[in-house]
Amino acid sequence: MLTLYGAQFTSRLLLGTAHYPSPECLQQAVEASGAQIVTVSLRRESARARTGQGFWALIEELGCRVLPNTAGCRSAKEAIATAKMARELFGTNWIKLEVIANDDTLQPDLFGLVEAAAALTEDGFEVLPYTTEDLSAAERLVAGGCAVLMPWAAPIGSARGLINKDALKTLRAYFPDTPLVIDAGIGTPSHAAEAMEMGYDAVLLNTAVAKAGDPVKMAQAFAKAVEAGRLAFEAGLIEPRDMASPSTPVAGTPFFKIDHAS
Amino acid sequence: MKVLLNGEPFATDAKNLDELCARLGFAEAKIATALNGSFVAAASREVTPLTDADEIEIVAPRQGG
Numbered sequence: 001m002l003t004l005y006g007a008q009f010t011s012r013l014l015l016g017t018a019h020y021p022s023p024e025c026l027q028q029a030v031e032a033s034g035a036q037i038v039t040v041s042l043r044r045e046s047a048r049a050r051t052g053q054g055f056w057a058l059i060e061e062l063g064c065r066v067l068p069n070t071a072g073c074r075s076a077k078e079a080i081a082t083a084k085m086a087r088e089l090f091g092t093n094w095i096k097l098e099v100i101a102n103d104d105t106l107q108p109d110l111f112g113l114v115e116a117a118a119a120l121t122e123d124g125f126e127v128l129p130y131t132t133e134d135l136s137a138a139e140r141l142v143a144g145g146c147a148v149l150m151p152w153a154a155p156i157g158s159a160r161g162l163i164n165k166d167a168l169k170t171l172r173a174y175f176p177d178t179p180l181v182i183d184a185g186i187g188t189p190s191h192a193a194e195a196m197e198m199g200y201d202a203v204l205l206n207t208a209v210a211k212a213g214d215p216v217k218m219a220q221a222f223a224k225a226v227e228a229g230r231l232a233f234e235a236g237l238i239e240p241r242d243m244a245s246p247s248t249p250v251a252g253t254p255f256f257k258i259d260h261a262s
Numbered sequence: 263m264k265v266l267l268n269g270e271p272f273a274t275d276a277k278n279l280d281e282l283c284a285r286l287g288f289a290e291a292k293i294a295t296a297l298n299g300s301f302v303a304a305a306s307r308e309v310t311p312l313t314d315a316d317e318i319e320i321v322a323p324r325q326g327g
Contacts (some may be wrong), residue, residue, distance in 0.1 A: 016327030041326025044268040044319065045293055047286040050317075052322020056292050059323065069326045077299060084301035085294035085321055156327065184327075206327035 002202050004148050004179055005094070005126040006164040007065065009036045012196065013226045014067065014181065015089075015219070016206025023058050025215055030062050033219035038064045039204065041071050042086055067128065069096040074109075074137055076116035083120050095120060096150070096183075098131045106156040114144060121145030130183050133167035135174060142178060148176065148205065150183035153195065157207045159187025162194055172199050188223030189218075196229025197237060263314040272318075280307035283320065293322050 002009040015035040020026040030038060040059060045052045068086035073079040076099060083095045083099045099116055101109035108131050115128045116225055129141050133151045141149060151171060154160035162168055163185070172180060182195040183204040203226055212218035217234060250256075263274050267282075276282035279295060279302055295302045296319040302310050312318075 016325075018327045020325075020327035039326050041324045042294065042321040043324040045288070045291070045322035046268075047288065050287075050291065050322075052293070052324055053291055071326055081296050081299060081301045083321075085296060088301075088303060089292060089294040089321070089323060176323065243309040 002179070004037075004128070004181075006200075009065075010034075011036045011223070011226075012202040012230055013223055014039065014183075014202060015191075015209065016204070016205035017059070018206055019210035020215055023055075027058065027062065027211075028213045029066065029209055029219040030221070032216045032231050034223045035179070035219075036064055037067050038062060039067045039069055039206070040090065041069050042082065042089055051065050064091050065094075066092060067096050068092065069130075070098045070116075071100075073099055075099065076112040076119065079116040080111065080119055080224065083116075083125060084123075087125065092122060093126045096126050097125055098118055108132055108152075110134060113137070117146050118144035119143050128181070131222045133164050133171055136171060137173065138171055142175070148179045148181065150181040152184040153182050153191065154185025154187075156184040159208060160185055162198075163189035165198070168195075168200075169198060189221045192222055193225040193229035193232075196226055197232045199233050201210050202226075263312065263316075265315065266310060266317045268318070268320060274312070276312055278308055278312060279310040279318070281319070282312060283307060286320070288320065291322070293320050295320055 002012050005010050011034045013033055013035050014037045015030055016039045022095050039143040068090045070082040073082050079099045080125055093220050097117055099109045099112035113129055117129050127146050128148045128150050129138055130150050138149050154163045172206050179201040181202040181204050182200050186205040187191050187208050209215050209218045274282055276285055276314050
């Protein structure tokens with residue numbers, strides 16, 4: 001069971017709602033993924049198009065818990081104001097806090113993130129910070145009140161997988177009791193499985209499903225990968241070794257002779 | 263007066279933020295608002311006067327990752 005700020009979920013896959021070829025495809029992919037948490041954003045609403053009103057009706061039909069983000073915010077001030085708008089709009093204290101430092105890498109501005117996380121926690125938010133694998137930033141986020149951490153695997157939308165496994169392992173080791181969610185950069189189900197095998201509590205992804213040739217089938221593939229990775233972690237993985245170790249018993253091998261000459 | 267509505271110049275004589283939202287057809291809509299970079303709660307829009315050059319954000323739910 002995945003527990004985030006006291007709420008429990010049977011699925012350990014969180015899914016984004018952007019970039020799907022159609023609203024119907026989004027609905028079907030979410031259902032196929034088994035995700036119980038979906039991420040959403042807020043954007044400027046045109047009086048003529050009223051795009052957000054239709055989208056909200058679609059999201060309500062999914063019946064999932066909604067995790068709003070502050071995507072695109074470039075400062076703590078922007079992120080805080082956006083989080084407050086999201087809280088009123090979506091009726092949740094949860095916020096996927098993003099403070100972006102660089103448009104090419106979409107890497108988090110860790111200084112702004114720590115500042116905004118503390119201020120929002122103080123204001124009653126339950127903050128899920130999109131962060132890097134940096135240990136000192138993680139420590140400051142936890143000290144500021146974050147009870148969940150969401151380090152990236154790789155830059156958003158890059159599909160490169162876990163590019164700094166050593167640091168991600170360190171983070172897991174340093175925070176054994178804090179839910180850790182890999183957020184961003186996952187490209188394949190095997191990436192997701194690997195994160196889960198490392199003991200990460202959940203995986204959040206969007207592009208890898210939404211832009212797949214068949215998003216619904218890919219949602220199923222990720223659901224299975226996340227489940228398989230978690231089962232493997234719970235089962236206990238064997239340690240890798242440098243040399244071979246026969247899996248078939250050596251004792252009783254036919255034609256076996258001890259080389260007495262040597 | 264001229265304000266900046268969602269980043270675009272916009273002429274209005276709405277006295278407050280609530281009136282502006284209503285005139286735009288957002289009275290019953292699922293929206294949230296900010297004025298000059300700070301969040302304005304729905305309940306506070308009526309007591310939030312508008313002045314020339316105000317920067318107003320009106321947002322709604324959208325797809326996100």
